[in-house]
Amino acid sequence: MITVELTNVSRWYGNVVAVNDVTLTVRPGVTGLLGPNGAGKTTVLHMIAGLLGPSQGTVLIDGKPSFRNPDIYRTLGLVTENEGVPGFLTAWEFVLVGARLHKLPDPESAARRALDIVELGDAVNRRISTYSKGMRQRTRVAAALVHDPAVLILDEPFNGMDPRQRLHMMDLLHRMGADGRTILFSSHILEEVEQLSGVVQVIVAGRLAASGDYRHIRRLMTNRPHVFLIQSSDDRRLATVLMGQISVSAVELDPAGLQVRANDYGTFTRALSTVARHHSIRLTGVLPSDESLEDVFSYLVAQ
Structure with a gap:
């Protein structure tokens, strides 16, 4: 090789x-x-x-x-x-x-x-x-x-x-x-x-x-929020709970699920599973929605 x-x-x-x-x-x-x-x-x-x-x-x-x-x-x-x-x-x-x-x-x-x-x-x-x-x-x-x-x-x-x-x-x-x-x-x-x-x-x-x-x-781009699309058994309740998390800067409810903007990838993903389990909310989908190569490339060119 x-x-x-x-x-x-x-x-x-x-x-x-x-x-x-x-x-x-x-x-x-x-x-x-x-x-x-x-x-x-x-x-x-x-x-x-x-x-x-x-x-x-x-x-x-x-x-x-x-x-x-x-x-x-x-x-x-x-x-x-x-x-x-x-x-x-x-x-x-x-x-x-x-x-x-x-x-x-x-x-x-x-x-x-x-x-x-x-x-x-x-x-x-x-x-x-x-x-x-x-x-x-x-x-x-x-x-x-x-x-x-x-x-x-x-x-x-x-x-x-x-x-x-x-x-x-x-x-x-x-x-x-x-x-x-x-x-x-x-x-x-x-x-x-x-x-x-x-x-x-x-x-x-x-x-x-x-x-x-x-x-x-x-994920290393810490000065730009990470955006997630989250689907759960109770989106409204989960949105209320997530707004109290220090790693979350914004939550928006739409027909596809929750659009969540997080300040730190690792902190948020760890907190999400803990919060969902504590409030008996079942997560059915967690998808990073801004991790395409195009998003990465656009960010780097802008820098």
Whole structure:
């Protein structure tokens, strides 16, 4: 299992700082890289992939520098954001060229396996110029997988895919991450990152704004109230009781249940179960209603 490590990494272009003092670790499994346009995500991915050298700091893959180190491509697969697939080739020809460039012992079998993984079916013998954007994207993913890499870097991998293709790709990345591969992907679609990755790295204005499970990050935001939707056997009575709790700042009764704003996540959740048991109120639902990745991301960008 391979780990990717960035330590105090910066990258600048003249007077423009694209990435500023970023330190992060990408471990086996699926990690999402999130940030607004221009935040520095692609620059980070290109430095990991060895396409750019850091202006300062170190970028290591399995303990070895990625820049000017061709050997890393034996264990690294890369899908860039910009399409670079020659339309005059078929998918079979394109992926087979990659297998031969990697000097695999059986390039035909490797190409066939990679194309089967992305489910292009009979279209593998059609010219890529006739493909939809989603099919071209899957062709590029197949080329990145042809040498069975332990590390996979993907920049906006779901671009152009229809819902079925997107679900298939998510399932594929889930399975590869569960098998011990180290996968880092960027996306501007919050739902994709939330559904696919267990760990999130948030880049804002070239800096690492947050790192870890996004729900854990949200719970550490102590200067912003947490919002819960609570359902119980007696919502009105529970609302009255909760208003007396020091960790509760507001309670609102609506048809879906109680909307409760809490000042401290841990204090409130512990008090809730104690209060409900003491007053013989049965809790039927407790749902944090502002812990989506979008809420976390919006908060971090605002900061």
